[in-house]
Amino acid sequence: MKQHKHNISEITVFTDFDGTIVSQDIGNELFIQFGEFQQNYDLLKSGNIHIRDYWAKVCSTLKISENIKSKFNGFDDSFFEYFVEQFDIDPNFITFYNFCIDNSININILSDGFSNYINPIINKIGITDAKIFSNKLCLIDKKIIPFFYGASESCECMCASCKRNTVITEAPPDSLIVYIGDGQSDLCAAEHSDIIFAKNHLSAYLNEKRIPHYNFSNFFDVYRIFSNIINEKKYRIRHQAFLKRKQAFECE
Numbered sequence: 075m076k077q078h079k080h081n082i083s084e085i086t087v088f089t090d091f092d093g094t095i096v097s098q099d100i101g102n103e104l105f106i107q108f109g110e111f112q113q114n115y116d117l118l119k120s121g122n123i124h125i126r127d128y129w130a131k132v133c134s135t136l137k138i139s140e141n142i143k144s145k146f147n148g149f150d151d152s153f154f155e156y157f158v159e160q161f162d163i164d165p166n167f168i169t170f171y172n173f174c175i176d177n178s179i180n181i182n183i184l185s186d187g188f189s190n191y192i193n194p195i196i197n198k199i200g201i202t203d204a205k206i207f208s209n210k211l212c213l214i215d216k217k218i219i220p221f222f223y224g225a226s227e228s229c230e231c232m233c234a235s236c237k238r239n240t241v242i243t244e245a246p247p248d249s250l251i252v253y254i255g256d257g258q259s260d261l262c263a264a265e266h267s268d269i270i271f272a273k274n275h276l277s278a279y280l281n282e283k284r285i286p287h288y289n290f291s292n293f294f295d296v297y298r299i300f301s302n303i304i305n306e307k308k309y310r311i312r313h314q315a316f317l318k319r320k321q322a323f324e325c326e
């Protein structure tokens with residue numbers, strides 16, 4: 075195979091949140107605990123409803139349980155601070171995050187979930203200046219309305235916000251792109267990245283498409299492998315990803 079050389083000006087990391095930095099899908103947990111999750115999720119999985127309509131529908135079912143209702147003024151910030159108390163972040167994430175900062179590597183959290191629960195969890199571990207791209211739930215006239223930061227018509231990834239678009243527009247043109255994720259919303263972004271860390275559904279998808287990646291189970295694995303790659307300077311632009319990025323720009 076012909077070797078292609080690309081100059082690398084910097085390194086940009088994107089990491090998924092639900093199922094990756096935290097082991098659960100907190101977005102789903104919110105609706106399992108406070109809404110009508112399963113029947114709507116089944117509609118989504120069977121392809122009978124678009125994901126953005128799914129979110130609008132399931133959001134309309136959100137209700138704070140009677141026993142805690144008096145404590146909150148609807149689904150406000152104090153509610154989300156209370157809600158996230160039950161979840162723990164991967165303790166190795168902070169080690170990985172600090173490694174990136176110390177090595178001038180740009181790190182971004184990229185989620186198809188909602189900032190309402192992501193921000194308080196990230197703040198809880200002492201990170202206050204993280205770059206986070208995510209959807210948002212807004213309380214308007216006592217109704218919960220989802221807003222999608224990156225809805226895309228040109229990608230067929232079936233996500234509320236397309237992570238591919240954020241990856242290709244936020245990373246500088248000569249940047250090496252590193253992607254870490256686990257699920258459906260990570261497929262299109264991972265395919266456009268140079269170094270991929272994957273687990274679960276994402277890993278199976280990449281195997282099927284024969285796209286090289288590192289498997290991981292937690293951020294200690296990611297930190298160990300990634301710090302080695304950086305320290306040994308064992309990285310290069312993946313030519314297939316480079317071509318896909320170019321192609322994506324051409325059809326936007």
Ligand SMILES: [Zn+2]
Nearest residue numbers: 229231236262
């Ligand atoms: Zn996409």
